[in-house]
Amino acid sequence: MNNDQSLRRRGHVWVFGHDVPNDGGVMTIEMTRQIVYDPNILSKHAMAAIDANFPNRAKPGDFVVAGKNFGSGPLHVQGPLGLKGLGVSVLAESTARSFFRLAIAVGLPILPFAKGILEFVSVGDEVDVDFSSGSITNLTSGRKMMFDPLPTELSQIVTLGGEQKWLETQLTGV
Amino acid sequence: MPSTTIEKILARASGSASCAAGDYVWVTPDRIITHDLNYPRYRRMLKEMGFTSIPGAKNLLVTIDHTTHTEDQKKLDDHEFIRKDAAAQGVKWLLDVGRHGISHNVPLDLDLVKPGMLVLASDTRAPALGCAGAAGIAIGMGLATVLGIGKTWLRVPETLKVRIEGALRPGVMSRDVGQWVASQIGAEAGDYRCIEFHGPVIEQFDTDCRHTLCNAMVDIGVKTVICAPALSGHAVLLPDAGAAYAAEFVFDVSALELQVCAPPDPANVVPLSAMSETRVSSAFIGSCIGGKMEDMRAAAAVLKGRRVHPDVRLTVIPATQAIYQKCLEEGLLESFSRAGADISAGICGPCYGTYAPLRDGDVSISTATRNDPGRMGSEKAQCYIGNAAVVAASAVAGHICGPFELEPVA
Numbered sequence: 001m002n003n004d005q006s007l008r009r010r011g012h013v014w015v016f017g018h019d020v021p022n023d024g025g026v027m028t029i030e031m032t033r034q035i036v037y038d039p040n041i042l043s044k045h046a047m048a049a050i051d052a053n054f055p056n057r058a059k060p061g062d063f064v065v066a067g068k069n070f071g072s073g074p075l076h077v078q079g080p081l082g083l084k085g086l087g088v089s090v091l092a093e094s095t096a097r098s099f100f101r102l103a104i105a106v107g108l109p110i111l112p113f114a115k116g117i118l119e120f121v122s123v124g125d126e127v128d129v130d131f132s133s134g135s136i137t138n139l140t141s142g143r144k145m146m147f148d149p150l151p152t153e154l155s156q157i158v159t160l161g162g163e164q165k166w167l168e169t170q171l172t173g174v
Numbered sequence: 175m176p177s178t179t180i181e182k183i184l185a186r187a188s189g190s191a192s193c194a195a196g197d198y199v200w201v202t203p204d205r206i207i208t209h210d211l212n213y214p215r216y217r218r219m220l221k222e223m224g225f226t227s228i229p230g231a232k233n234l235l236v237t238i239d240h241t242t243h244t245e246d247q248k249k250l251d252d253h254e255f256i257r258k259d260a261a262a263q264g265v266k267w268l269l270d271v272g273r274h275g276i277s278h279n280v281p282l283d284l285d286l287v288k289p290g291m292l293v294l295a296s297d298t299r300a301p302a303l304g305c306a307g308a309a310g311i312a313i314g315m316g317l318a319t320v321l322g323i324g325k326t327w328l329r330v331p332e333t334l335k336v337r338i339e340g341a342l343r344p345g346v347m348s349r350d351v352g353q354w355v356a357s358q359i360g361a362e363a364g365d366y367r368c369i370e371f372h373g374p375v376i377e378q379f380d381t382d383c384r385h386t387l388c389n390a391m392v393d394i395g396v397k398t399v400i401c402a403p404a405l406s407g408h409a410v411l412l413p414d415a416g417a418a419y420a421a422e423f424v425f426d427v428s429a430l431e432l433q434v435c436a437p438p439d440p441a442n443v444v445p446l447s448a449m450s451e452t453r454v455s456s457a458f459i460g461s462c463i464g465g466k467m468e469d470m471r472a473a474a475a476v477l478k479g480r481r482v483h484p485d486v487r488l489t490v491i492p493a494t495q496a497i498y499q500k501c502l503e504e505g506l507l508e509s510f511s512r513a514g515a516d517i518s519a520g521i522c523g524p525c526y527g528t529y530a531p532l533r534d535g536d537v538s539i540s541t542a543t544r545n546d547p548g549r550m551g552s553e554k555a556q557c558y559i560g561n562a563a564v565v566a567a568s569a570v571a572g573h574i575c576g577p578f579e580l581e582p583v584a
Contacts, residue, residue: 072395075298075314090565097366097397098314100329105315113196151198154327163315164219167322171224 007109007131007155009059009089010139013121016050018067026071026079032145034078039106041054042078043085060087063129065121067092070112071099084108091117091129091136101145104154107162111136114147121169131155176414179400179578180368183309183411187292195332195418202325205286205308206230207295208317209277210238214252216296216318217259228263229324235286236260237269239276242521243529252449261329275494275520278302278310278389278462282381283496290411294320299392299462299543304399305384307411309368331366331397332420333413334359338372340428345577347472347561348383348540350433352390355425357443364394367420369386370413371401376425382468389463393440393544432576435559440544444577446564453485456538457569458550459562460491460518461525464541467497469562476507476566477513479583483572485515488515489530513570527551539568 013158016025023032031045046063047054064083070092071079080102083090090103095112103110110118116137122128125140134149150158157166177185177192185192188199208216217228236256241249253271260268269280278299281287289307293300296317303310311328319326320352329382338355356364368389376384379401383439388399402412432446458472459465470492482488492498500520501507510517516530522567523529525542531551532538538550545557556575567577 069362072365074360075313094366096395097329097331098395101313101316104327148196151327153200154198163319164223167220167225167319168223170323 006133007150007159008129009061009063009109009131010128011059011063011088011125011126013063013065013125013127014051014054014058015118015121015123016047016064016066019069020050020066022071022074022096023073023076026099027076027082031082032076032078032079036078037081039085041080042082046082046086055086058086058088062088063091063127064088065117067093067118068094070095072096074098075102077102080106080108089129089131093117103154104157105163107158107160107165109158111147111150116145117147120145131158176416176418177190177414178368178417178419179370179402180309180333180398181330181417181579182413183290183292184328186209186290189418193330195330197330199328199330200325201292201328203294203320204233204291205281205293206234206317206320207281207293207297207300208234208236209240209276209297210249210252210256211240212296212317214255214425216315216321218255219318220322225322227256228265228321230320231264231265235267235269235277235281236265237277237280238271238274238524239520241528242271242274248440258450273495275496276462276465276522278492279466279497282306282385283341283494294326299389301321301396301399302385302389302462304388304401305381306511307401309400311400312426322360332372333368333417334363335370335372335419335422337422337424337506338375338427339373339424340375340426342375342427343430345432345563346427346430347563348379348386348468349390349561350430351427352387352428352577353433353435353440353559354427355387356390356394357441359391359394360424361394361425363421364391364396364530367396369396369399369400375506380468382466385466386463386468389543413525434564434574435545437545437547437556437558439546444561446574449574451560452574453537453572454539454568455485455487455536456530456532457486457488457565458491458524458530458538458542459565460489460493460523461540461542462493462522463543464562465491465493465497467500469541470497470501470506472561472563473566474509476563476570476577476580478509478516480513480570480580482514482569485572486569487530488513488569489518489524490515491518493520495520518540524550532557537569539574541565
C-alpha cells in the first residue's frame, strides 16, 4: 500500500475504562432508540452517557482509549457513527466483535486489540497513531510502541469512509 | 501447526493452507442466509450502486420469517421485491410465505448445512448451525458486502474447548443445559471466541438439542459455535491434537435442575425450584431456539388432555413449515389446539414482538431467545424463559412451574 493511503491520526487522549457498552456507553440509550443515522446529530451524544462533557470538548483527531471489551452489546450502528461524527478514533485493549465490524463498516478508525494501551497513554497525552502499521508515538512521554495494526485492506476501507464507499471501488475496479 | 476446527474451516474458506487465531482472512462462504428484514435493504443499496448480480446466488437462502404477517404496505412491498429480485438473480432457495421458516432452522429441514461448511448470515442467531458441524457466523450489514462481491473479511477467533459430561436428570432439556452452560462460561470468556463442544452429552444430543445448545451461546457474545463430533452419516471434522485453545472448560450436568432465565436478560439464570410463585398472563413456545421438534414434543406431552389456564394466552409456533407438518403428522397440533393454544408456523413471532406482542403489565414465560425488556412487546412487561415443558406447564397452572407440579391428567 502507498504511504499516502496510510491511515494516521494525531490528537489528545481521553481514557475510558473496561467494558464500555455500545448502547448506554458509546451512545446514549435514548439515541440508540431513535432511527437516526446522521453522524453529526449522533456526535453530540457520543460517550455522553459516561462523560457528559466529551461531545463538546473532544476535538477531531482525538482518541477514545478504552480497556477490554469495548462496545459490547447490540449491533447498533449509532455508537460508531457518533464517534465518526466527532472525528475521533478508538484505541482499545480489546473490542467486542459486533462493535469492531460496525466500526469498519462505517469507516471509524480503530485499533481494536491494542494490548497495553492503557499503560502506554494517560489522559491528555498527545499521541500520533498510524493504524496501518500499529505504531503509536506518545508525544507527551516521548515513547513509541508497536501494537497490532489494522490490516491493510481494513485500513483501506476505513480510509475510503466505510464499507459502502469501498464496495464502490470494487465495482469500478479503481 | 495444529489447528482448531474453526481455524480449519476458515483456512479452507479463504483458500489458505492454514490460519491461526488473530489472523484476518477474506472468506467465500459455502452458504449465505438472510431474511425479509435485511435482503431488500442490502439489495436495493447494491442495485443503486450498480451491482447487477449476486455472485453467491447459488448458495443463497432467503426466507420471509420476521414480517410474514403484516399490515404494513412497505413490508408487503419488501416481500414482493424479494420474490422478483430473487427470481431474477437465480437465488437458490427462496422460502416464500406458506413454505417459509425461521432462517436458522429451515437450512436444516433442507439439509443444506454440512460439517465443515462456513455459513455467513445477517441475523444474530447464526451460530446455532454449529449443530451440524458448520461454522455459522452473523455479520449483520457485512452481508451486503457478501451479496455484492461474494466474500468478506473475518478475524479468526480464539477457541474455547468445552466438554459436557454426565447424564441429564428427568425433565432436563437442552435449553436448561444451554442457558446454564452459557451462564457458567460468561460473556467475558465468550466474546469473540469460537466454542467447540465436546463430550458425551453432545454425542447423545440429536441435531435439535445441539441447535439449542449452540444457539444459547449467542448471548455470551460468541462468534460461532461448533459441535465437533460428526452427525451420523457425515464425515468427521475434528480439531488437531495439540491445537491451541484460549481456555478449556469441563461441566458435569448430572445434578442440573430445570432452569429459568429471569428478567432482565438471559444471563440471569436461576433454578426453577428457587422461583417464588410468579403468575403469568402470556406463554409462548416457539422461536429459532425453542420451536423445534424437541420442544413441540415436550410441550405436547404436557398439554395433552389439559387446558390452558383462563388467565393465560398461549401461542405455539413451530419454527418452520416442515416442523409444523411433522407436528400435524404426530398429532401434536391436536393437543395444542384442544388445550386452547393459538397456533402459527415458521415465524419469529413473539420473539421479535410482532405477533402476539406483550402489553404493559404482562408477565410472560416463553422459549424465546432473549428476555430483555421490550423485546417481546411492551417494555413494561416482564419476560421469563424456560424449557418448552416448563412453559407449557406454566400456561396450564397460570404460574411458573415445572410439569411435575401439575395434577395428573384424569
